[in-house]
Amino acid sequence: MSDLKTRNLPFFTVSDALLVAVGTSLLFFLFFPAPLGIPRHVFALTWSSIFLEALSFMLIGSIVSGVVEAFVPSGIIERLVLGNRFAVVAGSASMGMFFPVCECAIVPVARRLLKKGVPLSAGIAFMLAVPIVNPVVIWSTSVAYQGEWSVVLTRLLIGFGIACTAAMIMGRAFSDKKALLSSVYPAKKQKACSHNHDHKHEHNHSHHHDHKHDHGPGCSHTHHVIHSEPHKTGMFGSRVISSLQHARDDFFDVAPFLVIGTLIAAIIRSSIPTSVIEHLAQSPVLETGSMMFLAFALNLCSEADAFIAASFTGIITLTGQMAFMVLGPMLDIKLLLMYRSVFRAKFIVVLASVVVVLVFSVIMFIRYLNGAGGL
Amino acid sequence: MRKILVKVVSVLWALLLVSLLLPDNNGATTLHTFLKPDLWWLVAGGALIYVMFLLVPFSDCGCTHNHVKSRVGAFIKPLILLAPAPFILAFGNAEYGTDGLATRLVKRNIQLETSTKSLTVPELGDRDSIALTDFLKLTTEPESFLGRRVKTIGMLYQDGQGSDDYLLGFRYVMSCCAADAMPVGVLINKPQDFILEKDAWYEFEGTVQPDSIEGYFVIKMDDVLIRPIEKPSQTWLYP
Numbered sequence: 001m002s003d004l005k006t007r008n009l010p011f012f013t014v015s016d017a018l019l020v021a022v023g024t025s026l027l028f029f030l031f032f033p034a035p036l037g038i039p040r041h042v043f044a045l046t047w048s049s050i051f052l053e054a055l056s057f058m059l060i061g062s063i064v065s066g067v068v069e070a071f072v073p074s075g076i077i078e079r080l081v082l083g084n085r086f087a088v089v090a091g092s093a094s095m096g097m098f099f100p101v102c103e104c105a106i107v108p109v110a111r112r113l114l115k116k117g118v119p120l121s122a123g124i125a126f127m128l129a130v131p132i133v134n135p136v137v138i139w140s141t142s143v144a145y146q147g148e149w150s151v152v153l154t155r156l157l158i159g160f161g162i163a164c165t166a167a168m169i170m171g172r173a174f175s176d177k178k179a180l181l182s183s184v185y186p187a188k189k190q191k192a193c194s195h196n197h198d199h200k201h202e203h204n205h206s207h208h209h210d211h212k213h214d215h216g217p218g219c220s221h222t223h224h225v226i227h228s229e230p231h232k233t234g235m236f237g238s239r240v241i242s243s244l245q246h247a248r249d250d251f252f253d254v255a256p257f258l259v260i261g262t263l264i265a266a267i268i269r270s271s272i273p274t275s276v277i278e279h280l281a282q283s284p285v286l287e288t289g290s291m292m293f294l295a296f297a298l299n300l301c302s303e304a305d306a307f308i309a310a311s312f313t314g315i316i317t318l319t320g321q322m323a324f325m326v327l328g329p330m331l332d333i334k335l336l337l338m339y340r341s342v343f344r345a346k347f348i349v350v351l352a353s354v355v356v357v358l359v360f361s362v363i364m365f366i367r368y369l370n371g372a373g374g375l
Numbered sequence: 376m377r378k379i380l381v382k383v384v385s386v387l388w389a390l391l392l393v394s395l396l397l398p399d400n401n402g403a404t405t406l407h408t409f410l411k412p413d414l415w416w417l418v419a420g421g422a423l424i425y426v427m428f429l430l431v432p433f434s435d436c437g438c439t440h441n442h443v444k445s446r447v448g449a450f451i452k453p454l455i456l457l458a459p460a461p462f463i464l465a466f467g468n469a470e471y472g473t474d475g476l477a478t479r480l481v482k483r484n485i486q487l488e489t490s491t492k493s494l495t496v497p498e499l500g501d502r503d504s505i506a507l508t509d510f511l512k513l514t515t516e517p518e519s520f521l522g523r524r525v526k527t528i529g530m531l532y533q534d535g536q537g538s539d540d541y542l543l544g545f546r547y548v549m550s551c552c553a554a555d556a557m558p559v560g561v562l563i564n565k566p567q568d569f570i571l572e573k574d575a576w577y578e579f580e581g582t583v584q585p586d587s588i589e590g591y592f593v594i595k596m597d598d599v600l601i602r603p604i605e606k607p608s609q610t611w612l613y614p
Contacts, residue, residue: 012447013447016447019451019452019455020451022458023455023458026458029462030462030465039474039475041466041469041470041474042471042474042475044462044466044469045409045466045470045471045475047462048409048459048463048466049552049553049554050552051459052459052552053410053417053551053554055388055421056392056414056418056420057417059420059425060417060420060421060424062424140550143614241431241432244427244428245433245434247424247428248381251428252381252456256456259455259456259459260455263458265554266554269478269554271478273480274557275480298554298555300551300554300555301551301552301555303551304550307548307550308550308555
């Protein structure tokens with residue numbers, strides 16, 4: 001481990017224990033024909049397919065994240081996010097029209113943008129809305145619902161509205177410092193203290209490290225500082241290399257969460273029958289709640305979930321299907337795990353609760369407006 | 376050491392992703408087991424990005440990067456990325472088969488009262504020259520086939536709690552990846568003395584007729600001939 005300064009690091013952490021546990025359980029799945037009552041090939045096919053698709057999207061997201069870091073100066077982002085707060089949030093939520101990717105690719109990009117100093121509310125709006133408000137999802141929803149544009153527009157508007165509302169709420173309720181992990185907390189804010197920092201190092205990419213500085217007599221402690229502005233000058237080639245280094249760091253930072261998230265998702269997907277929903281569709285509250293739970297548990301890609309939602313036609317009302325299509329891209333098991341690479345646990349719990357309450361309330365309100373039959 | 380691990384993981388994944396794209400003797404790729412073939416570019420792009428990760432040197436600042444929280448974690452985090460690889464390699468030719476029905480089957484029915492009024496059963500067509508019918512079309516647009524003799528391929532399933540007289544002919548429809556696959560099917564009037572082999576592929580030929588079960592409209596195939604076939608190179612259906 002000569003490439004790391006590991007003297008100050010603990011030997012073993014809770015997350016290491018979790019990863020070891022995951023590895024052990026995988027052996028269980030690999031060698032037993034039907035662990036937990038799930039046929040091994042059903043689990044393997046489900047997990048492999050979720051993981052393969054998400055992995056590729058996440059790699060692309062990491063590249064975008066690296067490009068943002070190496071080629072987009074914080075000054076430009078600061079200028080873009082100046083002005084009316086809602087306009088900034090709405091603008092961020094609309095970015096998917098130019099960056100059409102699903103939820104797996106969006107986490108590394110949102111992480112990088114927050115690191116670059118994008119306001120929390122704008123980052124949240126971007127992260128929640130882009131997997132819904134983008135041309136690929138519009139197209140796939142339109143195909144799944146056989147050109148029923150009212151369904152497409154409804155999904156788009158509800159998704160956009162909920163993403164903006166949740167972002168505004170979270171932006172008000174949490175400061176960046178309380179929301180973001182220290183490794184993501186923007187560098188400029190960390191540097192905004194009133195004392196002198198003394199650190200010397202030369203390198204050509206952003207990273208996070210420890211250093212010491214004096215606050216005054218008898219006070220000396222270690223701080224975490226992130227340097228993220230070293231790319232304002234430099235040759236194009238060195239920036240490309242730098243962007244790839246950042247992409248690799250981001251990818252290997254977030255990917256373990258993807259492995260665990262997709263693993264849990266596959267176990268649930270392979271064990272909970274979709275037909276359970278048929279029995280829960282008796283009441284509007286149960287139907288909406290169960291479709292939201294299904295979206296959370298199935299972890300489908302936002303670019304394909306409309307096909308599954310449409311398959312419930314004749315069993316579930318359109319409002320129930322809408323609950324499925326709006327919640328899934330914002331919140332599912334793998335996303336919850338991936339959010340852990342950006343946010344603190346408390347923030348994730350509150351964000352998840354806000355999104356769930358908003359989706360449920362909006363769907364029930366639409367249902368009320370349209371009578372018991374749904375849309 | 377961590378740098379080496381990151382490189383090893385990148386090499387292995389790049390190789391694995393490329394191997395998924397290589398066609399076998401039948402022209403099918405292993406990728407087809409997991410993802411819709413249209414998404415080949417996604418996997419190729421992933422492999423390319425891994426290669427780029429390999430080519431880019433590590434920064435030599437020697438600093439403690441933020442993704443390393445412990446000494447053991449520095450090794451485990453890259454290693455855990457390899458965990459899905461054995462499953463992809465071992466199950467590269469798998470299919471859900473009958474076992475997948477338990478968690479994926481949804482009775483997607485149309486109310487009999489609204490559906491059968493407009494349906495008329497035409498005369499039987501020519502029985503001699505029957506081309507293979509698109510299974511997806513048969514299940515999603517049954518009106519076009521009512522009264523006609525059709526031939527198609529799929530797997531068969533007999534519900535232990537259902538009638539002994541019927542089988543379910545089914546296949547899976549994949550929208551994007553295998554995780555979102557849903558079965559579609561048609562009821563088949565079981566020929567006498569037919570012995571069902573689990574997860575085998577069959578060609579079945581019969582006459583499509585409307586019917587109702589518990590008040591719901593269903594299509595079934597009567598006067599059925601069934602013969603076992605080899606597993607087709609393309610097992611999924613795509614919408």
